[in-house]
Each structure stands twice: as structure tokens, then as C-alpha cells.
Amino acid sequence: MAKRNIKLKWTLLITYLIIGLCPLIILSNLTFESVEKYFIEERKKELLLQANVISGHISISDYMHDESKSILFDYDINQTSKQSGYRIMVLDNTGVVINDSNKTEEGKIYYLPEIVDALNNKDVSSLQANDTIHAAVSIMDDRSNCIGVVLVCDSVADIAENVSEIEKSVLSIILVLVVVVVLMTIFLSWFFTNPINGIIEVIKKMSEGHFDQRITVNDFLHTELAELSESCNNMAEKLEQVETNRQEFVSNVSHELKTPLSSIKVLSDSVLLQDPDTVPKEMYVEFLEDINSEVDRMTAIINDLLTLVRLNRQEVPLNPQPVVISDMVEDIVKRLTPIADAEGIELNYTKAKSVTAEVNETKLSLAISNLIENGIKYNSENGKVSVTVDADHQNAFITVSDTGIGIAEEELNKIFDRFYRVDKNRDRQTGGTGLGLAITRSAVLMHNGSIKVSSTENEGTTFVVRIPLKQK
Ligand code: ADP
Numbered sequence: 330m331a332k333r334n335i336k337l338k339w340t341l342l343i344t345y346l347i348i349g350l351c352p353l354i355i356l357s358n359l360t361f362e363s364v365e366k367y368f369i370e371e372r373k374k375e376l377l378l379q380a381n382v383i384s385g386h387i388s389i390s391d392y393m394h395d396e397s398k399s400i401l402f403d404y405d406i407n408q409t410s411k412q413s414g415y416r417i418m419v420l421d422n423t424g425v426v427i428n429d430s431n432k433t434e435e436g437k438i439y440y441l442p443e444i445v446d447a448l449n450n451k452d453v454s455s456l457q458a459n460d461t462i463h464a465a466v467s468i469m470d471d472r473s474n475c476i477g478v479v480l481v482c483d484s485v486a487d488i489a490e491n492v493s494e495i496e497k498s499v500l501s502i503i504l505v506l507v508v509v510v511v512l513m514t515i516f517l518s519w520f521f522t523n524p525i526n527g528i529i530e531v532i533k534k535m536s537e538g539h540f541d542q543r544i545t546v547n548d549f550l551h552t553e554l555a556e557l558s559e560s561c562n563n564m565a566e567k568l569e570q571v572e573t574n575r576q577e578f579v580s581n582v583s584h585e586l587k588t589p590l591s592s593i594k595v596l597s598d599s600v601l602l603q604d605p606d607t608v609p610k611e612m613y614v615e616f617l618e619d620i621n622s623e624v625d626r627m628t629a630i631i632n633d634l635l636t637l638v639r640l641n642r643q644e645v646p647l648n649p650q651p652v653v654i655s656d657m658v659e660d661i662v663k664r665l666t667p668i669a670d671a672e673g674i675e676l677n678y679t680k681a682k683s684v685t686a687e688v689n690e691t692k693l694s695l696a697i698s699n700l701i702e703n704g705i706k707y708n709s710e711n712g713k714v715s716v717t718v719d720a721d722h723q724n725a726f727i728t729v730s731d732t733g734i735g736i737a738e739e740e741l742n743k744i745f746d747r748f749y750r751v752d753k754n755r756d757r758q759t760g761g762t763g764l765g766l767a768i769t770r771s772a773v774l775m776h777n778g779s780i781k782v783s784s785t786e787n788e789g790t791t792f793v794v795r796i797p798l799k800q801k
Contacts, residue, residue, distance in 0.1 A: 338522040345514035350507060357503055361496050368488045369462070373454040376464035379413055380481040381452070384468045387419065393427075393468065393476050406430055418480040419468070422448060427477070439480075441465070447478040460485050524554050528561055535561075540569035581748045585630050585762070589623040596620050626762075633764035637747070640692065640771040647775055649687040649800045654725050655680045655718045657690060661698050662716055669705045674712050676705070681719035686798045688776055693796065696772035697727055699765040700792050704731035706761065707790070720798065724778075727794045735786040744782070745770045769794075776800065 383406075387393060392402040402419075410417045410430035419428040424444060426434045446453045447465035454464035461484050468477040527544060534542045542565060544558040600616045639645065662678040669676040697716075704714035708731050717728045736744060736751060743749045748763040773780045776796050784790040 336522075337525065338518045341518035341521060342514055345517060346511065349510040349514065353503060353506060353510075357499055361492060361499075364495065365488060365492045368492070369456060369485055372483065372485060372488065373456070373462055373464065376415065376462055376481045376483055377452060377454045377466065379409075379415060380454075380464045380466035380479045383409060383417060383419075383481070384466045384479045387468050387477070387479065388470065392419075393421070393470075402428060414483070416482040418482070420444060420478045420480065422475055422477055424448075424478075441480070444478050444480060447480075448475055450475060456485065460489070524558070528554075528558055531565075532561060535565055535568065540565055540572055578747060582630075582634065585748055586627060589627045589630075592623045593620050596623070630762045630764070633762045633768065636695070637764055637768050637771060640768060640775065647689050647692075647800065649689055649776070651685055652688050652690045652693075654684045654686050654688070654693075654720075654727070654796070655682070657694060658697055658716060658718050658727060661694060661701060665698065665701050665705065668702070669714065672705055672708070673710065674705050674708050674714055676701070677713065677715045679715065679717045681717060684718055684720040684725045684798075686720075686725045686796055687800045688796060692772040692775060696769040696794065697729070699769045700729040700794070703765060704729055704733065704790070707731070708733035709787075712789075723798060725796045725798060727796070728791060729794075730789065730791040732789040735788050735790055736782070736784040737786055738784075741782055741784060745780075 386405065387402075390398060390401070390405070392398050392405075406417050406419065406428050407430055415430075417428075417430045418426055418434060418439065420426050420439055424438050424440055426437050426439050429435050441463065443453045443455060443463045443465035447467045450467050452464075452466045454462060456462055461482055464481045466479050466481075467475045468479060470476045531542045531544045543562050546555050546558045546562070596616050596619050600613065603612070659678055659680065662676060666676050701714060701716060708714065712732045714729065714731045717726075717730075719726045719728070740751050744751065745766045747767045749766075750761060750763045770780055773794055773796070777800065778794060778796040780795075781793045782790065
């Protein structure tokens with residue numbers, strides 16, 4: 330098995346951080362880039378506009394042809410450059426600089442692709458490698474001939490500065506957001522993993538045998554976690570129940586076996602205490618008979634226990650076969666009639682219809698035999714036991730009804746418990762182990778059926794067993 334060393338808490342933490350921070354960082358970078366682009370585009374438009382205005386002014390003022398206006402021309406260019414902060418150059422149609430607001434390039438041939446474009450009547454503005462924008466616009470005479478070019482240049486360093494200022498303030502906001510996201514992430518991963526850790530703790534304790542542990546289910550839990558906690562608690566309750574049952578069972582078995590063993594001990598001690606020369610042989614025989622009956626009783630208990638354990642073993646399949654239930658019950662009644670006769674009890678069988686069901690014959694026979702035997706055992710003098718088999722389209726119904734001593738209302742829900750007897754003394758006479766009805770119920774439940782009892786004290790008891798005709 331692969332080693333599990335990554336905690337869910339860390340997975341959640343990293344996932345939340347990635348989900349929370351990545352879009353934030355990508356988005357802010359994209360925003361800065363587009364803001365810078367926007368400002369540069371705006372600046373390009375502004376320079377073009379400025380260049381157009383200057384070009385128009387030069388045309389109207391006829392600065393290019395009228396030498397007498399050269400001072401005014403110079404003054405105009407300088408003033409405009411001062412006001413706008415841009416460098417302005419005017420070139421003639423051969424590319425010679427005839428006016429430069431910086432005065433450094435006058436008389437020189439200036440060759441730039443933008444100037445070539447402008448001489449071809451195409452106004453352009455573009456960003457240069459040295460972070461300067463060049464906007465070039467042609468100057469036309471009144472016959473629409475290109476007589477020169479106005480070149481307006483400006484640095485974009487201020488834009489980069491402004492953007493980096495914005496970047497700084499946005500970054501500080503992002504930093505605050507990062508702290509908030511990290512804190513929220515820590516809280517969220519704690520919020521989700523803390524209840525799971527609680528559940529794990531409790532389950533660990535349960536696996537160590539502390540079945541009294543319970544998970545606290547509060548309203549803040551998510552539905553799934555609350556359901557998981559509740560399921561764990563139910564499981565713990567079941568385990569606790571199983572453990573209690575197991576302990577009860579072991580103590581019941583010990584108690585049940587202890588009684589005949591103590592009797593045997595008392596009987597054998599008293600035999601040993603006698604003087605063998607004076608005691609008559611009949612007395613020994615009597616003691617041995619008593620010991621023998623206690624051994625029989627222990628054997629009966631152990632046999633019933635083994636039957637019960639075998640029935641409750643989940644891994645043994647039911648293996649149902651189609652059985653004519655009405656015939657099966659009739660055979661049981663026939664087998665038990667001599668016992669009933671010996672007790673002076675009338676045993677009747679009524680078949681409402683012939684019924685066939687998918688059952689395990691041995692197990693169901695055992696269950697029905699127990700009920701009829703009880704009807705005979707717990708009957709009154711000259712009493713009756715009636716057995717009926719009937720069915721509807723889904724279930725077979727086997728009814729065992731007696732006119733016996735009956736069972737008190739408050740005892741009715743206990744009689745199916747292992748070792749439970751209403752009257753312990755009577756049972757010692759009848760030889761009951763208190764396991765018969767537990768065996769019957771297990772066998773019926775194995776068939777996915779049910780067993781119901783109704784009784785009136787001193788009038789009689791009726792058991793109704795329902796068995797589905799078909800097993801799934
Ligand atoms: P047992 O081996 O003692 O008969 P069961 O499990 O068969 O054990 O029955 C449990 C107890 O239920 C009996 O001890 C008896 O007190 C009561 N009981 C069972 N069947 C009847 C019945 N038909 N009439 C009255 N009491 C009954």
C-alpha cells in the first residue's frame with residue numbers, strides 16, 4: 330500500500346491558495362500591461378493630433394516658401410514645443426531638417442521610416458526602441474503637394490513611471506488580499522478537516538474497544554459530515570449492543586451450566602460422605618439417577634446452544650428448496666402426537682390449502698417443532714394444541730395455538746430472548762432450556778419471515794409464523 334503522508338489539510342490549503350492567488354496575480358499582470366498599452370496609444374493619438382495641427386498651421390502661414398517669415402516660424406515652433414513639452418521638427422520634402430525645437434539637427438538629413446511614410450502622405454505614429462514616440466505628418470501646399478513633414482517626438486518614461494506607481498498601490502492591495510486569502514484558507518481547511526479529525530479520533534478509540542465513544546454532531550457540520558458522524562455513532566451503538574449481548578450471553582451460558590454442575594457437585598459430595606458399608610444400594614442408584622438427569626440437562630443446553638450458533642452463522646447459506654409446507658407440518662404433528670397423548674393433550678392439524686414454499690426444511694421444521702412442543706409443555710390438563718397452515722399469494726402462515734397457561738402481557742416481548750423463561754421452576758420439570766424460541770425466531774428470520782405472538786393468561790397462546798413463498 331502506498332504510504333499516505335499528505336494530509337487532507339495541506340491538500341486543501343494548497344488548493345485554496347492556488348485557486349485564490351493565481352487568478353489574482355495573472356489578472357493584475359494583464360491589467361498593468363493593458364493599462365500601459367492604453368496610455369501609449371492615447372499618447373500616440375495626441376502626438377498625431379499635435380503634428381496635424383502644426384502641419385496645418387505651417388501650410389496656412391506659408392512658412393515653407395516665405396523666407397521672410399522664418400523668425401515667426403521659429404518662434405511658433407519653439408512656443409508650441411514649450412507649451413506641449415514635445416520635441417518638434419519640420420523637414421522639407423527631401424528629408425532635410427529645416428526647423429528643430431532642440432536646434433541640434435537643423436540642416437541635417439533625417440531619415441526615419443515614419444518620415445518616408447509621411448512624405449508618401451501616410452500619417453504615422455510609432456513607439457521606438459528608446460521608449461520615444463514618433464508621430465510624422467505630411468505638410469501640404471494649396472495644390473495638395475507634399476512639401477514637407479512635421480515630426481513630433483515625446484518620451485514615454487512618464488507613462489512607465491505612472492504605471493509603476495499604480496502597480497505599487499495595487500501590489501499593496503494584493504498583499505493585503507494574499508494575507509486575507511491565506512488566513513481564510515487556513516480557517517477553511519481547519520473548518521473542513523477538524524470534524525474529520527474528530528471522527529477519526531473516535532473511530533480509533535472504538536477500534537481499541539471503547540464502544541461508548543460518540544461523535545458530537547453539531548449544526549455547523551455539513552450534511553455529509555453530519556451523516557458520516559451519525560452513521561459512526563449508529564455503528565458504535567450497534568457494536569456496544571453486540572458487546573453487551575456477547576457478555577450477557579457468556580454470563581447466561583456460564584450461569585445455566587453452573588446450576589446443573591452445582592447440583593452434580595452437591596449430589597456427588599453427599600454420596601462420597603456416606604459410609605459405603607451402611608448405605609443401601611437403592612440410595613446410590615437414586616443419587617446416580619439425579620446426577621444423570623443433571624447431565625442430560627447440560628447436554629440439552631449445549632445441544633440447543635450449538636443449534637443456535639449454527640443458525641446464526643451468517644456465512645452458512647440458507648439453501649432454500651421448494652417444500653410442501655402443509656405436508657411438512659403434518660409430518661411434525663404426526664411425530665409429536667405420541668408426546669401430546671402422553672401428556673393428555675389433544676393435538677389437531679388443519680390444512681386450509683396445500684402450500685409450497687422455498688425453505689430450508691430442516692431449519693423450518695425445527696422452528697415449528699419448538700412451537701408445538703411448547704404448546705404441549707405449557708398446556709393445562711386436557712388442553713388442546715391446534716396447528717393450521719394457510720397462505721396468501723405471497724406468504725405461508727403457520728399458526729400454533731394452545732389452550733394452555735398463557736403468557737403475561739409484560740413477558741411477551743422477552744420470551745424470544747436466549748435463556749428467558751417465565752417460570753424457572755416449571756422449566757426444571759419440563760426440561761426447557763429457554764433457548765427454544767430463540768432458535769425458532771432465528772430460523773424464521775433466516776427465511777425473511779416474521780413471528781408474532783398473542784396470549785391471555787390461563788386461556789392460551791397463539792404463535793403465527795409468516796414465511797415468504799419465494800426467497801430473493
Ligand atoms: P423453553 O425451553 O424453556 O421452553 P423457550 O424459549 O421455548 O424455552 O420458551 C421461553 C419461555 O416462554 C418458556 O420458558 C415459557 O415460560 C414461555 N412459553 C413459550 N411457549 C409458551 C406457550 N405456548 N405457552 C406459555 N408459555 C410459553
